[in-house]
Amino acid sequence: MRSNVKAGWGLKGAALAGMLFLHIPLLIILLYAFSIEEKSFVFPIPGFTTKWFAVAFEREDVRRALGLSIKVAAIATAMALVLGTLAAAAVWRSRFFGREAISLLLILPIALPGIITGIALRSAIGIAEIPFSTWTLVLGHATFCIVVVYNNVLARFRRTNRALIEASMDLGANGFQTLRYVVLPNIATALLAGGMLAFALSFDEVIVTTFTAGQQSTLPIWMLSELIRPRQRPVTNVVAVFVIAVTFVPIVLAFYLTRDTHDVAGSVK
Amino acid sequence: MTSAAAALPLDRSPLQRLSSALYLRPALLTFLLLTPPLLWLGVIYLGSLFTLLAHSFFALDEFSGVMVREFSLATWKEFFGNPANWDVVIRSALMAIAVTLAAALIAFPIAYYMVRYAGLRMKAVLYLGVMLPLWSSYLVRVYAWKLILAKEGIVSWFANTLHLGWLLDLVLDIPEIGGPSLSTSYLGTFIVFTYIWLPFMILPVVAALERVPGSVIEASGDLGAKPGQTFRKVILPLAFPGVVAGSIFTFSLTLGDYIIPSIIGKSVPFLGETVYRLQGTAGNVPMAAAFTVVPIVIMGIYLTLAKRLGAFDAL
Amino acid sequence: MAGAEATPAVSFIEVSRRFGDVRAVDNVSFDIADGEFFSMLGPSGSGKTTCLRLIAGFEQPSSGHIKVHGVNVEGVPPYERDVNTVFQDYALFPHMSVGENVEYGLMIRKVPKAERRSRAADMLKLVKLDGMYARKPSQLSGGQRQRVALARALINRPRVLLLDEPLGALDLKLRESMQNELKAIQRQVGITFIYVTHDQGEALSMSDRLAVFNHGRIEQIGTPSEVYDHPASQFVAGFVGQTNLVDGYLGQRLGGFPGLYAIRPERIRILPPDGEVPMGMATIDGRVDSITYLGATSRVEVEVEEGRLTVIEQNLEGGTAAAGRDTGANVRLIIERRHIQPVTESQ
Numbered sequence: 001m002r003s004n005v006k007a008g009w010g011l012k013g014a015a016l017a018g019m020l021f022l023h024i025p026l027l028i029i030l031l032y033a034f035s036i037e038e039k040s041f042v043f044p045i046p047g048f049t050t051k052w053f054a055v056a057f058e059r060e061d062v063r064r065a066l067g068l069s070i071k072v073a074a075i076a077t078a079m080a081l082v083l084g085t086l087a088a089a090a091v092w093r094s095r096f097f098g099r100e101a102i103s104l105l106l107i108l109p110i111a112l113p114g115i116i117t118g119i120a121l122r123s124a125i126g127i128a129e130i131p132f133s134t135w136t137l138v139l140g141h142a143t144f145c146i147v148v149v150y151n152n153v154l155a156r157f158r159r160t161n162r163a164l165i166e167a168s169m170d171l172g173a174n175g176f177q178t179l180r181y182v183v184l185p186n187i188a189t190a191l192l193a194g195g196m197l198a199f200a201l202s203f204d205e206v207i208v209t210t211f212t213a214g215q216q217s218t219l220p221i222w223m224l225s226e227l228i229r230p231r232q233r234p235v236t237n238v239v240a241v242f243v244i245a246v247t248f249v250p251i252v253l254a255f256y257l258t259r260d261t262h263d264v265a266g267s268v269k
Numbered sequence: 270m271t272s273a274a275a276a277l278p279l280d281r282s283p284l285q286r287l288s289s290a291l292y293l294r295p296a297l298l299t300f301l302l303l304t305p306p307l308l309w310l311g312v313i314y315l316g317s318l319f320t321l322l323a324h325s326f327f328a329l330d331e332f333s334g335v336m337v338r339e340f341s342l343a344t345w346k347e348f349f350g351n352p353a354n355w356d357v358v359i360r361s362a363l364m365a366i367a368v369t370l371a372a373a374l375i376a377f378p379i380a381y382y383m384v385r386y387a388g389l390r391m392k393a394v395l396y397l398g399v400m401l402p403l404w405s406s407y408l409v410r411v412y413a414w415k416l417i418l419a420k421e422g423i424v425s426w427f428a429n430t431l432h433l434g435w436l437l438d439l440v441l442d443i444p445e446i447g448g449p450s451l452s453t454s455y456l457g458t459f460i461v462f463t464y465i466w467l468p469f470m471i472l473p474v475v476a477a478l479e480r481v482p483g484s485v486i487e488a489s490g491d492l493g494a495k496p497g498q499t500f501r502k503v504i505l506p507l508a509f510p511g512v513v514a515g516s517i518f519t520f521s522l523t524l525g526d527y528i529i530p531s532i533i534g535k536s537v538p539f540l541g542e543t544v545y546r547l548q549g550t551a552g553n554v555p556m557a558a559a560f561t562v563v564p565i566v567i568m569g570i571y572l573t574l575a576k577r578l579g580a581f582d583a584l
Numbered sequence: 585m586a587g588a589e590a591t592p593a594v595s596f597i598e599v600s601r602r603f604g605d606v607r608a609v610d611n612v613s614f615d616i617a618d619g620e621f622f623s624m625l626g627p628s629g630s631g632k633t634t635c636l637r638l639i640a641g642f643e644q645p646s647s648g649h650i651k652v653h654g655v656n657v658e659g660v661p662p663y664e665r666d667v668n669t670v671f672q673d674y675a676l677f678p679h680m681s682v683g684e685n686v687e688y689g690l691m692i693r694k695v696p697k698a699e700r701r702s703r704a705a706d707m708l709k710l711v712k713l714d715g716m717y718a719r720k721p722s723q724l725s726g727g728q729r730q731r732v733a734l735a736r737a738l739i740n741r742p743r744v745l746l747l748d749e750p751l752g753a754l755d756l757k758l759r760e761s762m763q764n765e766l767k768a769i770q771r772q773v774g775i776t777f778i779y780v781t782h783d784q785g786e787a788l789s790m791s792d793r794l795a796v797f798n799h800g801r802i803e804q805i806g807t808p809s810e811v812y813d814h815p816a817s818q819f820v821a822g823f824v825g826q827t828n829l830v831d832g833y834l835g836q837r838l839g840g841f842p843g844l845y846a847i848r849p850e851r852i853r854i855l856p857p858d859g860e861v862p863m864g865m866a867t868i869d870g871r872v873d874s875i876t877y878l879g880a881t882s883r884v885e886v887e888v889e890e891g892r893l894t895v896i897e898q899n900l901e902g903g904t905a906a907a908g909r910d911t912g913a914n915v916r917l918i919i920e921r922r923h924i925q926p927v928t929e930s931q
Contacts, residue, residue, distance in 0.1 A: 011386070014378035019395070021375065022402050022467060025413035028423070029405075032416070041416040043423045083306040090302035094295060102303070104572070105310050111517055112568055113525015115541045116318070116561045119548050123324060123558075124317035143314050146306065163675035166642050169662040170669045171689035171740065175288035181688075185679045200404045206528070223408045224528075240409035247404040252397060292661040293644070 026244070033237035041233065052234040062239060065222035072134060072218060073202035076141035080198045081191060083142070084149025092157035109144040117144065118211035125212065132214025140212040141205060145198035152194030156187050189257040196250030203247060219243065322565075325558035336554055344555040358563050361540035364455075365523040368462040369516045372470040375463070376515065377508075380474040384481075396475075403468040411532055414461045418451035418533065425450070448535060458534030465529065466522050470515035477511025478504075513575045520571060524564045540564060591654040593618045593744050593776040594639055599648035601634050608634040610800035611648070616778060616793075618653075618743075621770050623779045623787040626797030627823070632780045635797075636746050639778065641665045653743055663692075668737035669746040673753065674729045676721040682708070682732050683717035689740040707735040710769065727758045734769070744776045751786065763790055784824045788812060796820045798930065813848075813923075819930035821846035826894065828852075829927075834891040838866045839924050849896040851923035854884065857914040865918045868893075872913045886917060893917060 036047040056062055087106060091099055109117050121140050130136060164186070168178040206220040213221055219239065226236045291298045327336055328343035348354055383395045402410065417423045428437040441447040441454065448454030481504060489499040527541030538546070540560065547557035592615035601609040609631045616622045624632035637643040638650055641662035650657050657665060668689070676685050684691075686704045695703075708714055711731035721729055730750060737745055750766075751759045767790050770777045781787050787794045788808040795805045796819070804816040815821035818829060828847040830838060839845045861867045870888035877899075884895040895917065 011378055011382055014375075015382035018375045018379040018467075019398055021464060023398065025410050025417065025464065026402060026405060028413045028416060029409050032413075041412075041419075041422075043416065043421070043426050083309055086302045087306040090299050090306075093302075094299045102307070105315070106306075109310070109314055111521055111572060113521050113541065113564050115525045115527055115544055116321075116564060117314070119544060119557060119561060120314075120317035120321040122548070123321050123554060124313075127320060139313060143310070146310070161673065161675055163671045163673060164677060166640075166662070167669070167671055167675040167677070167736075168688070169292075170640055170642075170667075171736065172663045172692045173688075174285050174661070174663050175292055176284050177692055181692075182677060204404060204406055206408060207526070220406065220408055223406060227408060227412050236409065236412075240406045244401070244405040248401060251400045251404055255393070255397060255400070289661045289664070293659055 029237050029240050033234055033241050035234050038232045038234060052238045056235045056238040065217045065219045068216060069203055069219040072137045072141055073199045075138045076145050076202045077195050077198045079142040080145035080149045081195050084146045085153050088150050088154040088157055091154060106147045106150050110147055114207035118208040122211040136212045140208040141202040145202055148198045148201060149194035152190045153187055156190035160186050193254035193257045196254045200247040200250050321558050324554050327555045329553055344559050348559040357538050357540055357543050361524055365520045367459055368523045369519045371463045372467050372519045373512050375467060376470040376474050380471050380478055383475055384478040399468050399471050411461060411529055415452055415533055418457045420450035452533050453535060458530050461529050461533050462523050466519040469518035473514035474508060474511040477508045481507045510578055513578045517575055521568050590618055592616055593653060595651040597649040599645045599650060601638060601643055602646045607800045612802055614795060614805055619774055619776055621777045621790060621792045623781060623791040623794035624797060625781055625784060625787040625794050627782055630797035631800040632797045633748060636748055636780050640667055640669050640746055666742055667744045668740050668742040670733045670737050670750045672748045674733040676729055676732055678721055682719045685732055686735045686739055703739055707739045711735045726754055747779045749781055814925055815846050815927055817928045817930045821927050828893050843926050844929055846925045846927045847919060849894045851919055852895045853918050854895055855916040855918060857916055859916045861918055864921060866921055867916060867918045869916050872911055872915055874911060
């Protein structure tokens with residue numbers, strides 16, 4: 001619905017102010033990764049140094065937290081890819097009773113406040129007497145990642161001509177061959193986009209994670225403890241900048257992979 | 270060329286036979302596709318959720334403080350009987366409403382500009398600009414705000430430098446929402462909530478506006494509507510489902526967050542914090558469970574209404 | 585063309601297909617001969633596309649039997665049927681090149697790559713797309729996509745080719761040239777073509793035989809001239825070509841007996857009011873109500889006793905019938921009795 005008319009100054013100003021509101025805190029995070037003051041935040045910034053980048057990568061606790069975060073995000077994303085794609089395929093291929101209920105069920109883990117999901121899982125883990133491990137973290141993360149994959153893949157399915165599948169079978173391919181040669185190539189970019197968004201989502205999650213981590217420390221949990229009891233404040237900012245950089249790449253890629261279709265718009269947390 | 274048919278290789282492999290068995294029973298295939306995700310969400314997620322809710326019908330033993338696994342309405346009696354609980358619920362709901370309205374107000378111009386006026390390149394920049402904070406570390410962003418809003422923080426530094434300190438004091442003197450500094454007032458909590466959840470409002474509104482065909486706007490113009498009228502009568506109603514979809518997130522996330530109010534704001538409890546404390550340090554799982562029912566009920570009503578308004582299509 | 589005693593390419597034996605309460609195909613039986621160009625004609629929702637999908641294997645009959653070359657195909661999935669389809673919207677695989685699309689069936693059958701390439705090249709030549717092998721479907725025009733879809737189906741040398749409104753998305757000019765080409769290709773490869781269309785002109789001009797569908801049933805099967813000249817029902821008369829339907833007084837007057845009759849407008853001749861009626865012809869007097877010039881022909885609306893008749897006349901230079909005719913003129917209409925076709929009423 002793009003218009004040829006120029007936007008008024010009022011609208012431009014409001015949009016610009018809104019974007020600044022979103023980005024000034026990010027600039028501050030970046031700025032303070034270079035601060036020489038390590039005990040507290042002081043404004044204006046007393047001086048600049050780049051030493052914290054080296055310090056951050058030396059610290060064993062940072063590395064361990066980073067490693068756990070990547071592991072959890074990778075496993076949770078893989079599970080979400082499988083479960084989300086299966087659900088999307090089922091909803092797309094048939095008009096069965098209760099389709100709406102399925103969509104609602106998938107949205108629920110992100111539509112209900114994270115603390116509910118967290119506490120619910122925590123009490124279930126407690127009752128089942130499962131010890132906290134990578135897997136309890138994956139349990140929570142996969143649950144809210146499924147919907148991201150589901151939304152992306154279902155959006156792609158809805159734009160895929162159903163006759164493609166019939167054409168493939170008509171030409172002699174059985175269901176599995178059709179899956180391999182026609183279905184998967186057609187949804188590949190949606191899978192990639194959904195997978196990357198799910199990864200980024202898991203990588204930054206803190207609320208559910210607090211309840212399913214036990215004594216383990218993912219990167220956001222490590223940050224939470226650092227922010228409450230700081231040792232070297234700028235290190236936290238260095239890690240944050242690193243996380244922003246790491247998650248920004250998949251977001252840009254996901255955007256370009258699905259950009260004709262605005263799939264990404266349909267996949268908020 | 271002749272019509273001599275290339276005989277199909279008579280494939281009797283197990284895969285081919287499995288494929289045929291499924292092809293001729295489409296309902297079975299749908300069932301098989303649905304089973305893993307439904308098992309996961311139905312058993313792990315809903316199972317946990319109902320287990321938690323069931324806990325609200327247990328109660329703590331008054332003397333030992335240990336949870337008794339017997340059906341009891343004591344927790345619910347206590348929940349409804351204590352006005353402090355209602356304060357928490359009302360305070361949280363009011364905050365969620367205020368945050369949702371503010372997010373909608375800020376989001377709309379951005380989304381509207383993005384969809385209707387921005388060129389392709391500008392649009393991509395804005396789009397990624399909205400996504401970037403969404404996926405940047407939530408915790409560090411909250412802490413950045415503490416630095417901005419603190420008594421010796423960035424806002425007050427600029428206010429003093431520009432000799433506008435009186436203005437800041439005027440704002441902080443407003444009863445109820447003010448306080449000793451921005452980072453210890455409701456106003457501060459409100460600003461940070463709005464900031465953190467804003468992208469969740471922008472994206473669905475963009476999605477909804479994208480669906481308004483340009484021809485509809487032109488048609489309205491052709492029929493003699495002034496731009497203001499077109500905006501009110503055509504664009505707003507069509508974008509409304511997007512706002513509702515966004516509000517599902519802003520509302521729910523505000524209700525359930527326990528970190529922001531504990532870092533920035535008055536030290537009065539919100540819903541999320543209360544649940545966190547009851548479940549954790551206080552060890553009162555039944556009461557925590559009773560409290561979680563509140564946002565579930567609120568969101569249940571909200572989702573039902575949102576569905577009626579067609580908001581799910583804009584998600 | 586196969587002899588009458590040969591096994592039909594496709595047989596429907598009392599086939600029904602129900603979707604819930606809707607009978608998409610309602611107790612249909614017919615045979616299609618080997619090598620025939622057979623059209624299934626009807627309005628949308630008449631069951632013709634469902635019949636096609638039943639042959640392809642995308643649908644299973646609710647009752648009845650379908651045989652392809654004498655073999656029962658119930659429970660046989662599409663990929664085990666010796667039948668290929670050209671889809672209405674082509675359904676080309678967007679992620680593959682033109683060549684890969686054409687080779688798809690051979691690739692699935694594990695035909696060696698070199699043979700695949702050469703057969704694909706032959707096929708692309710047959711449909712006049714030589715040199716388009718590496719293009720993507722999105723770079724082709726509608727007509728070219730259509731040809732790729734045809735090549736992709738024909739390369740498998742099916743015994744029956746199904747075409748689901750293959751020309752529906754093309755513009756008029758292209759559609760006419762593709763009709764000729766399709767017919768030529770069919771003669772060349774000798775495969776049975778089963779062609780679904782809602783365009784009666786297309787069905788009449790291309791088919792050896794056609795079936796007219798309505799409400800899930802077949803109203804009539806026959807050669808184009810049989811269907812056109814001797815429509816079996818009110819529906820066929822109205823759907824295939826233009827027609828005058830007469831009953832009541834006018835029906836009895838022209839047909840000789842009470843009943844419903846169909847009279848093609850071009851079978852009626854116009855004479856001056858005192859024109860001489862040849863032996864054995866039905867006649868009625870009337871008054872010209874309107875004349876519409878259509879280029880090669882003119883449509884003349886004539887008011888007659890208890891009704892009106894539409895007449896189509898060739899615009900011949902100095903045509904005899906042209907004399908003295910204007911709106912309001914009195915005329916005499918004559919019709920050969922064999923062109924007054926009794927038809928059954930349709931729902």
